[in-house]
Each structure stands twice: as C-alpha cells, then as structure tokens.
Amino acid sequence: MRLRNISYILGGFLFFLGLSMLFPLLWSIYYKDDDCFALILSLVITSATGIVLYFFSRPSDQDISLNHKEGFLVVTCGWILAAICGSLPYLLYGALPSFSDAFFESISGFTTTGATVIVGIEHLPHGILFWRSMTQWLGGMGIIVLSIAILPLLGVGGMQLYKAELPSPVKDKLTPRVTETARTLWIVYIIISTVEFILLLFGGMDSFNALCHTFCTMATGGFSTTDASIAYFQSAYIDGVITLFMFIAGINFTLHYGLLTGNFRSLFSNSEFRFYCGITLTAIIIVTLNLRFNLIEETTTCIRYAAFQVISILTTTGFATANFDEWPSLSKTILLILMFFGGSAGSTGGSIKCLRILLILKHGYVELYRLVHPHAVKAVKLGKRIVYPETMASIWGFFILYLGTTVVAFILLAALGLDPMTAFSAVVATIGNIGPGFGLVNAASTYSDIPTLAKWILSFCMLVGRLEIYTVLILLIPEFWKK
C-alpha cells in the first residue's frame, strides 16, 4: 500500500472538487444571496487541503501507477472526502448546524440518493441549492471517473480507479484508453443533460430550477429545490419530460453512445434494455390499474402518477409527484420491490441493477432446465455471449452481500427504535440510492427525525450502494490490510 501515491491522487482530486464550488458561487453572486461567504470558505478549504496533499505527497517516482487494492482505497477515500468537503457549505452557512446532518445531506447528494434532512428547502439560498443539485450530477457519472477524464495526473492508475468506481458485471470499454472512455461517457452525459435542460425551459421553469432539476434527473438523484419535489410545479409537461429523462438516465450509457454514433440496432438487440423496458411497462400497468380502482377516478391522471413514480423508483431517482405512502398496498409493494431493481448497468441508476437481476433469473431457469435434461450443456447467455461461471459467481456474491448489508442495517435501525416499515424502507432506499421510502421517511417527509446514529448507518449504506458493495466492503476485511 503506497499511501503517498494515494494521498497524491486524492489531493489532486480535492483541488478539482474545490474548484467545482465556483459554479454555485456564481449563482450566489448572481442572486446576491447571503451564502456567498460560506461557499468561498468551503472552496478555499477544500482546494487548499487538496493542494497541500498534492504537493506534500508528490511521489519522487514518476510512475504513479496503482495496483487494484490501492484503486479501491482511493475510490472509497475519495468519496468519503468528497462527502466531507461537500458538507462544508451546509455547515458554514448554517443550513445544517450538526455535522451528522450535513454529512448525510452531502453524501446523499454525491451518491445520488436524494434523501434529505432539510425541512423547508425552498428557504435555502440559491448557491447552496445549486451545490446540492450539482453534487448529484457530479456523483451520477462518478466523481473519480470525472477526475480521470479531465486530470492528466491520473495516467496509469486510471484503469484501477475506473473499475473500482464504475463496477459492472460485464466489462465494456468504449475506447482503448480509460481516460478516453471516461471522457466519452461524460460527453454523452452532458449532451443528454443539455437536451433535458432546454426541454424543461420550454415547460416554463426558470433557468435555475431547470438546471437543478436536470442535474438531479440525469444523475437519477432526486433532490429538488422545494419540499414538495416535482409536485410543486403542477405541470403535466414537466412531469412528462422528467419521466422521460429519468428513464433515459436509467439506460446503459454505452447504448446512448451507440445511438449518438448512429448505431440504432444495438439498443433493441440489447437484452438488458428489453428487460428494463419490460419491467417498466409491467409495473406501470399494475400500478395504474391499482390506482384506478382504488384511489383516483381519472385514468390519464393514474397513468401520469403511476409512470412518474414507477420510473422514479425503478431508476432510483426518488422524485415524487404524489406521496406514494398513501397509495394502496399493491402499489406500495410493487414500488418497494422495484427499489431492488435499479437502472441498467452502466447507467447513473443505483441499486442491484437490471442486468444482475436478469442474469440471476436466467441462472435460475438454467438450473431448472438442467433438472429436466441432466446431460444438457447449457450456460447462462446474455445476447449471444456466454456468461462465465466466475462472472455469475461474482453476481451472486454481489447479490448476497447487498441483501446481507440491507439486513444488518435493517436490524441496527430497528434496534435504534424505528418501526419495521420505516427502518426497512429507509435502508432499502439508501442502499439503493433512491431517497424516499415509506413510513417516517416517506416522500412527504424527510430523514431529519430519525436518530443521529441511524443517519450514520444510512450514510454508510448510501456509500456501499453507490460503489456497488465490493469497493467499500473490501476495505473492511482484515485480509485487505495484510502485507
């Protein structure tokens, strides 16, 4: 473990993160808000820490390659540091005086969870609000990957960081170099974000709100600028645009790249995409019917609410146009199950991801098939490629660790006195990077009332979920630290 290299890279990364606070600062100056000072101070603290780390740990060796263990450490530490620095504006402005709350809000932003502890969001100044949304946008495509894309210092080690931050069961590199791949993904991300921003402007949003909501949609984050979330706008058009872009953000970005370069066939021949569409449609239909017969008279309204909420939960965004905690039991159950699905692999969505669920289902089928034909040679296939048993094993390992972490956190939260529904949905909604859950933490309320210790447990869940389990949990086993 070469800690020097690690702190060198983290230093460069923090410096960059500090500079990104310029954007909220500009909004704050534009609106002449009183959060200007807090933002400047946060910027200076973050960047200065970065510079100090960078220069004091500059390795004498020119070669700063990382091995895979160091890659995991850099990524996890990078995210924790980002969350700590990201909490500075909330703390210094006084929006959230306690560090636990500020850290929770910040990590909820970076991990694109969208769970909030702030009551009365609309009273916050623009700079802080913008920072809150921007953390989601940065975290959506991966902050470390962004640094790979634009900071040349992360030359050789980039590969390890990329794998640790954007784990995917099936490794797809768009271009030979990881920096190039990262840059390509970010460009695709920016292009789609721009389109959504323009469409939202047409819907009558002002540019500040349009930008904030674009950030939180594309990252499948779910922070809004008001307590009422998207319901505040009362506009079917805005609901529609956001529904569409949440759905888009939940698709593998490699496919978007294919579409942008004119490869239309790859989209529909992709089995994960078809599975994702199938799940979305089925869930929308069930919830619509359930709402239609139990709650709302008008069919179009049913479809509007159902589509928005299903896609918001499935892609792990967490926006709300209605308090779905008050919906009938079947709808709530469907939404709770969808929380385990998440978007496609390689999207900005969190949770288990459609690809893993699809492969696990296929694996189950193959096992049944083998019972019928004991001599048959049959493997799990994805499209036209065989999924090797080691890949399957890694997916099962992920699945078990995901559920295991959920169960442990659930028990801990229950031990802190939360009711089962609140505790369970809070854990599922944070580890899946969704945001709102049921019970005390439903879409109409916030996480502010739960105990401090529970906030830390949930913060941990968010990080574990965002970095897809392995990257964080590997640091917790003693074997990792043995020389």
Added chain:
Amino acid sequence: MKVIVIGAGEVGRSIADILSKEGNDLIVIDKDEARLKAVTELLDVQTIHGSGSSPRILKKARLDQAEMVIAVTDSDETNIVACLIASTQSKVPFKIARIRMPDLDQDSIIFDKNHLNIDLCINPEREAVNKAINIMEYSGASEVIDFAEGRIKLVAFSIDRSCPAVGKKLSELRDLYGGDLLIASIIRTNELIIPSGTSTIRAKDYLFTFVETKNVRALLKFFGKDTEPVQRVFLLGGGNTALMLAEQLEAKGVMVKIIERRQDRCEMLAERLDKSVCLLGDGTSQDLLKEENIQDADYFIALTGDEEANILSALLAKQLGSKRVICLINKVDYTHLIPIIGIDGVMNPRQATIGKILHFIRKGKIISSTPLSDEKAEAVEFIALETSEIAGRPLKNIKFPKGTIIGAILRDDRVIIPWGDTVILPEDRVILVTLRSAIPQIEKILTVKLDYF
C-alpha cells in the same frame, strides 16, 4: 497511434504494456478469454475476444483506423492471415508478424510488398540464437548489443569477486583503464542504477558498458573476464533452436555436443548435422556429462522447453566444470535471478522478439532502441537534430530526465565516449540509456527545442 495486438501471450502482453504506457491506443485480440481478462486487469487497453484471423473480429477492432498490426499468436498461419487482412482490407501501414517456422526467412520473397506485404517478420528462436552467438563471440560478456551498424557495442557482464575493479569509484576506474570507459548502468540486487562518477563498483554488480567494437576484448580483460575464443560447446535439448545454433556454431568451427532425450530427434539431428556429436541421454545425469568431458566445455547451453530444468542443469554443468553456462528462459521474472545464481547468460526468445518489435516501432526519430535485460531501461540510438535541445551544448548543461545517461557518440566514423564537457553536434549519432518511464520525454527532447528545459 492506434495499434492492434493479436495474441495476448507473454509477448503480446509486454508489447501492449509498453506501448500503452507510452500513450498509444491499444486493442488486444485473443481467443482465450482468461488471458484477455488478465490483460484487462493490468493494462489500460481494450480487449476483443475472438480469432485474430477473422475479418469480422478485425473489423470490430476498427482495423481501418489502425496504424499498426502486431500479430504474435502461437500460430504462424493466424499471424500471416491477420497481416494479410490488414494489408488488403484496410491498408494498415505497418504489419509485424511472429513467424516461427525455421524454413521461412525474413528475406523470403513471399513477405515482400507484392505478396504478403509484412513489414517485419520475427522468428524468436532465430533472434535468440543470434543473441547467443553474439555472447559467445565475446565470451565473458553476458549480453552484447550492436549499435551504429555494429561499430559500437553495449556489453553487459557481471563483476566477480576477484575482479580488480571491485571497490573502485568510477572516476578512479577511468584512470586505471587508461582510455574511454563509460558505464551506462548497473543492476545491483534487482535495482537499476544509472551511475555517476562517485559510484563504486561492487562484487556481483551487473554492468552495462558502451565500448567501441574493437575494444570489447580489452575491456572484458580489464574487468577480469576471460576472453578466449570458444572451442567446445554443449547443447542440452535438440529442438529447432538447438539445430539452428549448432549449424551456426559448426560453420564457425566450434565442436558441438548435443544431448537429447528422444531417439527419433537424435537421429534427425545426426542426419542434419555433420560434425556435431549427438548424445542420446538425460542432460541432468552427472555420469553422462562427466563421460563427455564437461570439464573442458567452454559453454553449456540449456535449450529445452522446460525453463526450470534448464536453470538446474546449467548449474549442474557449471559445478561439474563447464566454464560458462547459458540458459534458454522465457519468463522475464527469472531474468533478475540470472547474474545472482551464477548463470553467465540468457537466451530469451520472447524478450528478443519484444526487443525487435520495439526496435522497429521506435524507428523514425530514433534509429533504434533495445530493452536492457531487466526491461525497465532501454538503450536508444538517434541522430541529433540541429533544432534539438541537446545539440551544441556541453552535456553537463543539459537537463535530462532522471535516469538517463549518454553512452556513446558517433561522429564521422569516430566513436566518442562522452564526458560532462563533451558537446554534441548536429548530425551526430548518439546512443543513450534511459529508464523506460522517461522515453516520452526523451522523444520530446530529441525533436523540438523546449525553452523551459
């Protein structure tokens, strides 16, 4: 530069590693998914699973954008077909193929522009044989690399305890030697050191020295190395490499004894070779070796396919009295061990292949380049341009990247072994040794004048 490497074996992987670290875009194709996985884990390259001779796979690898195709699979046919597709379908400018079959020569007409159109064919066994012949020509050296069309040589050898140079500073050594002497680098306990005048030589050091060809023997003698011409050589293992080597040695009038286990192979060797003695038996048998007077051998060269057995039998032969021993080893990981355990030289076909490919790729700004034995450093030969930073100034005033040393200068047929006051003139041919990590910087210095240097 976009490069497609076909075959993710040891050679393919090393080449991909070196080239991608120098900023090229690499795509590696292999049929074996497990090998590709190993490549993706370690290197920043894109991998494609499939056969390198399939047009579909090559198209997927964006062959039309590639500037170089390096085909180094185990199969000659696949390599040839891949290069053929590259030249006919997409007009890739550079095609390199590894071709093992001994009957196919680099100069063969079928590889030229009008036929297969392969720019560089490499036969790893032949490269290794050439290396061994070069070592034997200057017995006492562990490695001899040619520069400037053979006028300057980079000689590598290990320092014995009895060597008079042990404990001396390099500056003292120069006075003792009474001529131009430049030690380009030292490998000491696995580490590569680029020495300065105050560095001292220690026993068991492994030195790389630049020397004019006519002075090689004098130099080796100075370091206490015995330089008598080779007369008797034992070869262990009777494969194609041994056959090729035996043929060349026979032509030089060296007496060769080949030990081979298989009856049929022995018969074949006996048929192809006239003067050599073919022995049927086990090379690790002391009796056989003693019976054949191993104590009189100048060289014992272990060439079987089993590298561990090669090392052990070489050590055994050395213990029984063979003056020097050489091993055929493919694993780069073992290379560091060689000087330590008392083996005098290594034939490494894979490394020879890598060296040859790099040599070819670096052409242009750089005339040639050769990796030194531990792979971390390279010897680079180039022509000093008028516009380049290094021309027209004393060497001591030039800021080179760390770990770089100018080894020799060739000016109008005169070899200059440089010192701090030496000035490089435009059009000089310069040979330097540098750590691989500094190669991109070196390339920069060589071409354009950078004001902030």
